[in-house]
Amino acid sequence: MSLSSNMRMGSLDELSRANFPIHQLDARAKVMTTAAFIIGVLSFPRQTLSALTPFVLYPVVLATLGRLPVGLLARKLLLALPFVLVLALFNPWYNRTPGLRLGPLMISDGWISFASILLRFGLTVGATLVLVACTGMHRLGAALQQLGVPRLFVVQLLFLYRYLFVLADQADRLRQGAAMRSAGRPLPFRAYGPMVGHLLIRSIDRAQRVYRAMLSRGFDGEVRLLHPSAFRWTDAAFTAFWLLAFGIARRWNLAEALGRLLMGTLG
C-alpha cells in the first residue's frame, strides 16, 4: 500500500478529519471566506508588497486554530513553486525602472513585482491548503452543492476522490512491476499502451462492479450526499469578521501605517 511520493495527498485528507472548532465551522463559511481572501489578495496592483502582508494573518490564524503542521504545508507550497518562480523571474528582467531606493541600493520595479508575485503565490496557495486541510473533500463537496454547484459535478468530485487512492495504488503496483522486470530502465513507449490500457480496462471493470453494487443496494439514479450542515451564527460571525478584516486591509495599507508609526516614535 505505498502511494508514490507525488500522490501523497493523504496527509491533507488525514488532517481534514480532525474535529477542532475550525473544522466544525460550516464549510460554506470557509469556502466563501477563502474566495474573498484570494480575490482580495489578487486585486492589488502589480507592485504591491507591504499592503499584502497583513493578509498573511488569515492562513496563519486558520492553520493555528486547525493545529495544522506548518512543515507539511510549507513543503506542499514549495512543490508548487517552480512554474510561478520562472514566470515571475521575467519581471526583473523586463522591468528595470528604479522603484525603491534603500541608501545606495536601488531596487527596480521588476524585483518589487517579482516579490509581489511570490507573496501572492504564498498567500493564495497557503489559503487553499488551509481550506482543504481543515475542511476535507466530503464537507467541501456538500458545501459546493449547497452553494449551487451542479449536483452531477459534486457527485463526480466525490466519486473521483473515492477511487483516487484505489487506482493510484494500482498504478503504483503496475509501475513497480515494470521497473522490476526492466531492471530499472525507463518504460519504453511500446510498453506504455498495453500498461496504461490494462489500467484503463481494469478501471472500467471496476466502474461496472461499483455500478452493480450500487444497483443491488437500491441505487435509483440519485446519489444522496450526507452532511447537510446548518449555517450557525458562529459561521456567520467567522465570515463577517474576516470579510471586514480583508476589507480594511484592502482599503488601507496597515503594514505601512504600522511602519510609519514605529518610525515616528523612534525618530
Next chain:
Amino acid sequence: MHMADALISPAVGGTMWLVSGGLLAYCARHIRTTASGDHLTPLMGVLGAFIFAAQMINFSIPATGSSGHLGGGLILAILLGPHAAFLVMASVLTVQALFFQDGGLLALGCNIFNLGFYSAFVAYPLIYRPLVRDRFNSPMAWWAAVLAAVVSLELGAFSVVLQTKASGITELPFGTFAALMLPIHMAIGIGEGLATAAVIAFVSKTYPEVLSRVPATPARTSLRPLLALFILLALIIGGVLSWIASTNPDGLEWSITRITGKETVAGKPGEIHQRLAEIQEKTAILPDYGFRSSDAESPRAETPSEEPPAPAWPQVDAGTTLAGLVGGFLTLALAVLIGLAARGRPTPANSTASNSPSP
C-alpha cells in the same frame, strides 16, 4: 500549463469562472437529459481517478532523456463523449487544484477552460471523431490523435498566454511568452497524442466493446454553434476585460470605498476605523498607492524622469515606501509570532486527529 492564482487578476479569473461554470452547468444538464443510463455516474468517477493514476506512469521519450505521460482530455472525450469528458476533466482539475496545488482556485476557471474545453469540444468532435469514426486500430487513429492533441494543447497554451497577458501581473511581452509556450506545447501535444493513441489502440484490440459502447450519443448537431459562440465570447471578453482592467484597475477598491464610506462609517463610527483613518491622515504622503494610476494605464511607458528626483533617503519613491517595508516585515513577524504563541499553548484534548502536531 496549469495557471496559478498568483499570476492572474480577479477580472480574468472571474470571467473564466463564469465561462467554465456555464459550460459545466450546460454539460451537467445535457448528461442528465440525454444519458442513456445511470451507469455513467460510477464510470465518470472512476475514469477521473484513472487519469490521475495514468499520470503516474511515464514512458521514456527516445533521445531526449525526458519522459511523458497522459494529460487526459482527449482520451476522456474518446471514451465518454464531449459533455461527460468536460465534466470529468473539470473534476480532475478541481482535485488537482485542491490537493496537489496544481493550479489555483481563482485560476480554476481558466484551467478548466484551457485544458477541458478545447479537447472535449474542439479537438474531439471536429478533428478526431470525423477522421477516425470507429477505426481505432488504423494508422489514421494515430495521426488523428496527434493532430487533435496538438490542436487542443496549442489552443490551450495560447489561452494561457492571453489570460496571463490580460491579467497584467507578469511583464513578459506577449510575443515572447507565446514564442515560449507554443513550441513547448507542440511537443507536449505530440506526446499526448501518441500516448492517447497507444492506449486506445491497445484497448480496441483487447476489449473493443469499451470503445463501441460509450460515445454513442448522436446529439452533436447543436454543438457547433455553441462552440463558435464560446470561442468568440472568450476572445471578446478576454480582450474587452483586459482593456477595462487596465484603464480602471480597482473596481473592488472603488466598491469597498463606497461601502465603507457610506454605510459603516456614516452609521456607526467604529473605533478601529476612526483610529486608522486618523493614522492615515497624519501619515499619508501619498493618499493611496502612488503608482496606481500611472502604472495601470501604461505599464511599460513609465519612465523615471517623470518623477521628481528623490532628495533625501527615507523618501517616497515610486509608491513602495520604506515605511511599507518596515511595516511589512513587522506584520509578517507578528503573524509568525501569533502562530508560535498559539502553538506553544497546551492543546486541548478534544482532538480526534491521529497526528495532531505536538511542538
